[in-house]
Every structure is written in structure tokens, then in C-alpha cells.
Amino acid sequence: QKEVEQDPGPLSVPEGAIVSLNCTYSNSAFQYFMWYRQYSRKGPELLMYTYSSGNKEDGRFTAQVDKSSKYISLFIRDSQPSDSATYLCAMSEGSGGGADGLTFGKGTHLIIQP
Amino acid sequence: DVKVTQSSRYLVKRTGEKVFLECVQDMDHENMFWYRQDPGLGLRLIYFSYDVKMKEKGDIPEGYSVSREKKERFSLILESASTNQTSMYLCASSLLYSNQPQHFGDGTRLSIL
Numbered sequence: 007q008k009e010v011e012q013d014p015g016p017l018s019v020p021e022g023a024i025v026s027l028n029c030t031y032s033n034s035a036f037q038y039f040m041w042y043r044q045y046s047r048k049g050p051e052l053l054m055y056t057y058s059s060g061n062k063e064d065g066r067f068t069a070q071v072d073k074s075s076k077y078i079s080l081f082i083r084d085s086q087p088s089d090s091a092t093y094l095c096a097m098s099e100g101s102g103g104g105a106d107g108l109t110f111g112k113g114t115h116l117i118i119q120p
Numbered sequence: 121d122v123k124v125t126q127s128s129r130y131l132v133k134r135t136g137e138k139v140f141l142e143c144v145q146d147m148d149h150e151n152m153f154w155y156r157q158d159p160g161l162g163l164r165l166i167y168f169s170y171d172v173k174m175k176e177k178g179d180i181p182e183g184y185s186v187s188r189e190k191k192e193r194f195s196l197i198l199e200s201a202s203t204n205q206t207s208m209y210l211c212a213s214s215l216l217y218s219n220q221p222q223h224f225g226d227g228t229r230l231s232i233l
Contacts, residue, residue, distance in 0.1 A: 014160070038219040049124075049210055049224035050163075057219075094163070098219045107153065107214075108222055112162035 009033075012095055012111030020119050025082040029095035029111045032076065036097040036109075039071050041080045044092045044113065053093075054080065085118045092116070123147070124225035126211050132231045139198040141228050143211030149223075150216040152194035154178075154186060156207040157227070163210065169194055170216065201232045 011030045019025055027041075038057055042050035054069040056062045062069045068081040078097075082089055092113040127142035145152065153168040155178075165178030167186040175186050183205060187195045194213075198205055208229050212222040 040221050042224075047227070047229070049212075049226045052221045052223065055221050096221075100219055107151075107165065107168060110163045112160070 010095060010097060010109050010111040013114055014112060015115040016117050017114060018117040018119060019085060021085060021087060023085050023118075025085050025089070025116060025118075027080040027082075027093050027095075027114050027116065029078050029097075030076055031078075031097060031109075033097075033099070033109075034073075034076065035099040036073075036076075037100060038098040039069070039078050040096040040108070041067075041069055042094040042096060044094060046091075050094055087118045087120050090116060090118045124211055124213055124223055126209075126225040126228050128228050129226065130229050130231075132233060133198075133201050134233055135201060135203060137198075137201045137232075139201050139230070139232075141196040141198075141209055141211075141230070143194045143196070143225060144192050145194075145211075145213040145223070146192065147213065147223070148191065149213035150191075151214045151220075151222075152188065153212040153214075153222060154184075154194065154196045155210045155212065156180070156205075157210055158207050166196065203232050206230060206232045 041054040044050040059071045059073045066083045070079040094113040095111040096108040124145045154166040155163045169175045169188040185197045210227045211225045214220040214222045
């Protein structure tokens with residue numbers, strides 16, 4: 007089973023707040039985890055790429071993976087109106103050929119209120 | 121930076137027409153993918169290709185075909201367009217291995233009337 011669950015939102019928070027976006031999954035074989043940001047009428051763009059459990063930080067963004075709980079998070083600090091977008095999580099089992107590819111969540115719509 | 125270019129941002133076609141959507145990537149990626157994205161349904165994989173002239177069905181291949189004659193170009197073909205194929209179509213590319221992140225184009229919003 008390859009389901010990935012993600013709350014569709016919308017999630018509305020005031021500017022400057024810390025945002026927490028989450029995905030849960032059922033396939034314990036997932037090892038590679040990604041977060042994409044998608045603005046309206048644009049394609050998804052890669053934000054974060056992590057392997058296995060732990061944290062990864064990039065500027066205002068932190069990706070966290072808890073494989074024991076099958077739970078991943080994306081934190082956005084000092085949120086800005088320009089962060090308003092849909093955020094999709096994606097994950098993959100391993101390094102085989104492209105047959106399996108990525109499994110995507112359906113996305114969470116985030117709104118940062120000025 | 122990887123650039124994935126889709127030939128049209130918006131396209132309007134009529135029922136029964138044969139429709140071609142084109143995608144080009146400039147990073148010498150082995151894998152290329154076609155998805156459609158619909159509200160509430162997320163991204164659904166139509167077809168992908170891991171090499172020239174190679175193709176594999178995704179989750180929803182019915183009513184579609186693909187062509188990959190050159191490594192950088194991947195075409196999606198709607199053989200006989202129907203109204204239920206009105207959607208946002210996204211092309212992506214990645215390096216060969218399945219753990220590699222995919223890089224997306226900006227999509228083609230296709231309306232079938």
C-alpha cells in the first residue's frame with residue numbers, strides 16, 4: 007500500500023507565525039522524502055529533499071522525518087504572504103529504476119494573512 | 121537549474137480531436153513523466169518513460185498515449201479528446217533512480233469543449 011495522507015486545508019495563519027505542515031504514510035519502505043511548493047497556475051517546485059529520519063534545515067524551512075511514526079513535517083518560520091501556496095509531500099522507497107517513482111500527497115493549501 | 125518546458129500554458133480543443141502536449145527538459149534526465157492534476161484528486165501519473173522509445177503505464181493511462189523519440193522530449197497524446205480529460209497536465213523529469221526528486225514544468229491547462 008502506498009497511500010500518503012495530507013490534510014487539504016485550507017490552513018490560514020497570520021504573517022510571522024510558525025507553520026507546521028504534515029503528512030502520514032503507511033508504507034514503512036519509504037526512505038526518501040520531499041516537499042514541493044505549488045503556486046496557483048504553476049508547477050510544483052522542489053523545496054526540501056531528505057533521506058531517512060531526522061531534520062534538515064534550509065533558511066526558514068525545516069523538514070522533519072519520523073520513520074517510527076510514519077510521519078513527516080515541514081516547518082516554516084517567520085511565515086510571509088509569499089509563502090501562500092499549496093504544499094505537497096512526496097516519498098519514495100529506494101534507489102531502483104524509475105518504475106515506482108514518487109508517491110505524492112494531495113497537498114495542503116496554506117494562506118498567510120498579512 | 122533544471123528547466124522543464126511545456127509548449128502551451130493554455131489549450132482549448134473540441135471533443136474528438138487528437139491533442140498533442142509537448143514537454144522538453146534541458147538537464148539530460150533519463151526519466152520523464154506525465155501527470156494530470158485535478159482538485160481533490162491530487163497528482164495522478166498517466167505515463168512515464170525511463171529511456172528513449174521506452175514507456176510505462178502509470179495509474180490512469182486509458183485514453184492517452186505517449187512518444188519519446190529523443191531523450192529531452194516527451195509527448196502526451198490524447199487520441200480522441202473527451203470532456204473528462206479537461207484538466208491541468210504536468211510534465212516532470214528526473215535522474216534515473218526512483219528516489220530522485222522530480223522537476224516539473226508549469227503545466228498545460230487543457231479544456232475540452
